[in-house]
Amino acid sequence: MRKGGLKSVDKVIAVASCKGGVGKSTTSVNLAFALRAQGYKVGIVDTDLYGPSLPTMVTPENPEVAFENGGSEIIPVEAHGVKMMSMGFINPTDSMVVRGARAAPLVEQMLTRTQWGELDFLVIDMPPGTGDIQLTLSQSVSIDAAVVVTTPQRLSFADVVKGVEMFDKVGIPCVAVVENMAFWQNNELSKRVEALLDEGASSSPLLPEATRKSLLDLVSAPQYIFGKGHRKRLAEMWGIENTYALPLEPALSEAGDSGCPFYLTGASSNPSIASQYDRLASDVVTEIHNLEKTKAARPEVIFDATRNMVVSITKGGEEQIISPVELRRRCRSPTNIKELITDDVKPIDIFPMGNYAVQILWNDGHQSLMPYASFVEGLL
Ligand SMILES: Nc1ncnc2c1ncn2[C@@H]1O[C@H](COP(=O)(O)OP(=O)(O)OP(=O)(O)O)[C@@H](O)[C@H]1O
Ligand SMILES: [Mg+2]
Numbered sequence: 001m002r003k004g005g006l007k008s009v010d011k012v013i014a015v016a017s018c019k020g021g022v023g024k025s026t027t028s029v030n031l032a033f034a035l036r037a038q039g040y041k042v043g044i045v046d047t048d049l050y051g052p053s054l055p056t057m058v059t060p061e062n063p064e065v066a067f068e069n070g071g072s073e074i075i076p077v078e079a080h081g082v083k084m085m086s087m088g089f090i091n092p093t094d095s096m097v098v099r100g101a102r103a104a105p106l107v108e109q110m111l112t113r114t115q116w117g118e119l120d121f122l123v124i125d126m127p128p129g130t131g132d133i134q135l136t137l138s139q140s141v142s143i144d145a146a147v148v149v150t151t152p153q154r155l156s157f158a159d160v161v162k163g164v165e166m167f168d169k170v171g172i173p174c175v176a177v178v179e180n181m182a183f184w185q186n187n188e189l190s191k192r193v194e195a196l197l198d199e200g201a202s203s204s205p206l207l208p209e210a211t212r213k214s215l216l217d218l219v220s221a222p223q224y225i226f227g228k229g230h231r232k233r234l235a236e237m238w239g240i241e242n243t244y245a246l247p248l249e250p251a252l253s254e255a256g257d258s259g260c261p262f263y264l265t266g267a268s269s270n271p272s273i274a275s276q277y278d279r280l281a282s283d284v285v286t287e288i289h290n291l292e293k294t295k296a297a298r299p300e301v302i303f304d305a306t307r308n309m310v311v312s313i314t315k316g317g318e319e320q321i322i323s324p325v326e327l328r329r330r331c332r333s334p335t336n337i338k339e340l341i342t343d344d345v346k347p348i349d350i351f352p353m354g355n356y357a358v359q360i361l362w363n364d365g366h367q368s369l370m371p372y373a374s375f376v377e378g379l380l
């Protein structure tokens with residue numbers, strides 16, 4: 001069960017990116033409202049402490065944040081049936097100047113002290129990067145799945161790799177990749193050219209229909225300014241089939257500044273973008289439900305003191321063993337200094353974390369979060 005106010009939250013989805021400004025908040029907000037439109041109980045949390053954007057993007061019906069139990073419990077604000085929390089709602093005038101290691105506990109407090117009530121999905125708009133705060137949150141909140149946002153420049157593929165690997169390290173599956181601002185389509189120009197052609201047709205000899213059509217296709221064609229993106233490689237490398245290319249669309253950024261999400265206001269004028277968000281929402285739901293099956297099949301991991309071995313037992317009773325020292329060497333946490341691992345290192349507690357990982361508390365005070373795959377690789 002999750003901690004504090006998160007206890008009745010069923011699934012947690014992280015929306016993340018390595019770089020800032022690629023459209024995480026835009027994706028988080030529109031994903032949350034698309035999920036709501038599909039009938040789910042949804043919450044969204046903005047984890048940016050020093051430049052929160054949720055208050056600008058979505059105006060709550062009642063912007064006053066209420067506190068209960070002597071201030072220890074925070075009641076989320078709400079808009080169009082979606083619960084929301086951000087440091088910008090709690091402290092609208094001051095932006096906070098906490099970063100790095102000090103930011104993580106504050107974000108965790110905001111997340112767990114908020115009384116989310118029963119939610120099907122909580123969308124976390126993660127801070128950019130692959131540092132401590134992202135890892136701490138991934139571990140402490142027990143995130144079920146991640147959506148990685150990127151822009152499709154050739155160099156940014158390295159960022160997608162970093163993002164997916166960061167989640168992979170803590171056993172959180174990346175279920176979708178959004179390529180934001182992937183292309184540009186000049187709808188205004190298309191409309192004007194079409195009007196001019198109609199106007200011209202009434203006064204001068206008709207343009208052949210085929211020429212007219214080719215001209216209109218030409219001006220309305222999407223321009224892939226940065227190339228066609230990374231879809232193929234994503235599918236090949238991680239089997240990630242769920243990719244979405246969203247255009248550079250002024251209506252998306254205008255909605256972002258207006259206090260009302262694009263998904264609610266711009267959908268009628270721009271149905272193709274709204275349908276991409278719908279598809280993202282349904283794919284994330286489907287993927288998360290499929291993960292349940294994998295979860296049901298996950299092994300049990302124990303420390304067998306008599307053999308001095310960590311044992312992973314599958315549902316079918318198959319055992320895999322690994323020595324504590326070897327397992328500790330496989331811990332990829334940046335605080336795990338390989339040179340300092342001693343021969344008498346032992347786990348003192350092992351418990352499941354997320355869908356694909358276990359947390360291990362070691363006798364020297366170190367904590368590891370390791371995917372089940374860590375026990376299988378290079379079996380003893
Ligand atoms: N597809 C799009 N078309 C046009 N503008 C967009 C699009 N996506 C996002 N924007 C705009 O780009 C800016 C950055 O987007 P957003 O705030 O969602 O990014 P972010 O990754 O959350 O940034 P940060 O790292 O600062 O939190 C915003 O002004 C937003 O309105
Ligand atoms: Mg943001």
